[in-house]
Amino acid sequence: MTYTTGAITGGMTSLIGASGVMIIVPILTMFFKVNVHTAIGTSLFVDVIASLTVSYSYYKNDNIDLKSGTWIALTSVIGAQLGALFANRMKEGKLSFSFGIFLVIGGLSMFYNSFKERNDLSDTARGLIHFKKEWQKISAVLITGLGIGILSGLFGAGGGVMVLIALIILMSFPLHKAIGTSTLIMSITAFSSAAGYAARDNINLKLGSFLAVGAVLSGILGSRYANKINEKTLRSVVGICFMAMGIAMTVLAIIE
Template sequence: MMQPYMYLLMILIGIGTGAITSLIGASGVMIIVPLLTMLFSVSVHAAIGTSLLVDVIASLTVSYAYYKNGNIDLKSGIWIAIGSIAGSQLGALLADSMGESNLSSSFGVILLLAGLFMFFKKSNDNKTTSNKMHKRINFKYEWQRIVASLLIGFAIGILSGIFGAGGGVMILIALIVLLSFPLHKAIGTSTLIMAITALSGAAGYAIRGNINLTLSLLIGIGSIIGGALGSRYANKINENLLKKIVGVAFIAMGVIMTMITLFTIK
């Protein structure tokens, strides 16, 4: 039986997850999975399944806040969502066939790479640069854009199913580069698509019994609080500073998780 402070800790983890989702459109998996495995001794598979379910809760909360501000356009991004649903099922199947140590070490590497990317990546609000990126992808026919969106969504879904990430950042990039979305509308739309992708992945993990409902509920409650508060102040925080802070946290967790995996392999 868990101590009372553990319940509070899970809610705090959820608050942090919701805040990150609302501020930078990223999945909470990179917080939830390492903390559940390191602090609560949850298996990697169960931690990933649980994180996907929390992603659904957090993403719906955040996307609703963006919707109220007119910053969601799912019609244009629906093909990415459809592709991601199929891909996440394949990803969940692949993850189930991976060994615990392989999945854990792979996730540690993903954390490290994501942390380094976020730490060194600077926000670019330069419209000229953005327009140049848009011109690199020029579709002559609408069906070409649809096929490209489906393939991108499928790839994002596979990664989501394997590592428990709703794919928010990758969807965000796809919406900006592929579909030329304005930034705020891209964040709102990608968060809603992330909820759909995460739901599909969570279903795949639930079928295999890899979701802890108690942890999902407690962390999910926290994510609603964090998501609602974070969405309110999303445009008031220096993005570069926030990315560096989160990047350092991801790098630290990635190193710790990788080291634990290496030292526990017999």
């Protein structure tokens, strides 16, 4: 099951730039009986490896612009440490419940967006926000990065999808370059969060290593064929799965 879970994680990262947290955490907590803090820390560990593998594939196709995304990466690292600190102070049941709600919201978001073509989203989004001065744009990006980092540290999400949206809306990135850049930034944010969890001994390296093997293999294959898969259908299926797992985790947290 660990290899399969890792494979799904790598595939998601390569195809839609999403963190594997929504798959790994429910699997580890519900089937491997790992406490939620360790499950989140382990998911971040896998995220680092999977996103680095995927971002390298995008880099080879000249679809990464780290210079423009550096602003988000800087504050996301700080936010990730804050999030990890908050998570460590939360009780097990409360964190499980919060993560379940987060999972349901993420699934609803993905399912809703599956009805919109991504290209249409990017074209529309570029017209939503206009900055008259450069400092306004930079300030917005810095605040966005901080928020993404806090969510990453709190829930174990590397923030790939959130970074992707920020790059498209705030920085007018072309779609493929936004995916590649957001994946690389996700690896940086996830590393910062993982370090925070590791310092508190909340990473299972054995399980994480097995998961990472599957994530790397599927990440490489997924990156090669990313443009050949119907994204609309994929996002609908993944969104439904996320909502189902989120509801399951929330119910279990309430029962326990």
